[in-house]
Amino acid sequence: MKHLSKVTDCTILDIPKIKDPRGNIAVIEEAVIPFSTKRVYYLYDVPSDASRGGHAHKNLYQFLIAVSGSFDVMLYDGADRQTITLNKPDKGLLITPGIWRELDNFSSGAVCLVLASEVYIEEDYIRDITAFELFKSRRSDS
Numbered sequence: 001m002k003h004l005s006k007v008t009d010c011t012i013l014d015i016p017k018i019k020d021p022r023g024n025i026a027v028i029e030e031a032v033i034p035f036s037t038k039r040v041y042y043l044y045d046v047p048s049d050a051s052r053g054g055h056a057h058k059n060l061y062q063f064l065i066a067v068s069g070s071f072d073v074m075l076y077d078g079a080d081r082q083t084i085t086l087n088k089p090d091k092g093l094l095i096t097p098g099i100w101r102e103l104d105n106f107s108s109g110a111v112c113l114v115l116a117s118e119v120y121i122e123e124d125y126i127r128d129i130t131a132f133e134l135f136k137s138r139r140s141d142s
């Protein structure tokens, strides 16, 4: 079930690429990620001391790609934490619903491309970490 997801459900997926001495192409087609993309956005011009994220989603799947530069993604499922560095445009991080995430340590010029399974819905966010921990503990009882 979505809300029971663990940090270990968040995996790095390879993005198929067409290598070419003139420059490579990375292509994300349907089979690459386990959801249909309804929204695409990107973070850019992020100061090196800034932190993004700091929330979880109830239903949203996301796929994060460092299309340029690098940044760290800290994942937390209410019990375990894991920090993953994204720094390759042909690898992406799948984040399942019910995972707290914080993004920081952005390199100069880093761009974080995000494919999302839903349009923007503020009600899908859990922005308070205590509320998130309660959400996870209640859900794992049921």
Ligand code: TYD
Binding pocket: 039, 041, 043, 051, 052, 053, 054, 055, 120
């Ligand atoms: P938020 O998702 O909290 O940013 P991040 O997780 O990258 O730090 O969004 C920041 C603000 O932007 C918030 O007011 C909601 C708004 N927003 C939209 O209106 N649409 C979107 O698709 C996204 C991602 C954010």
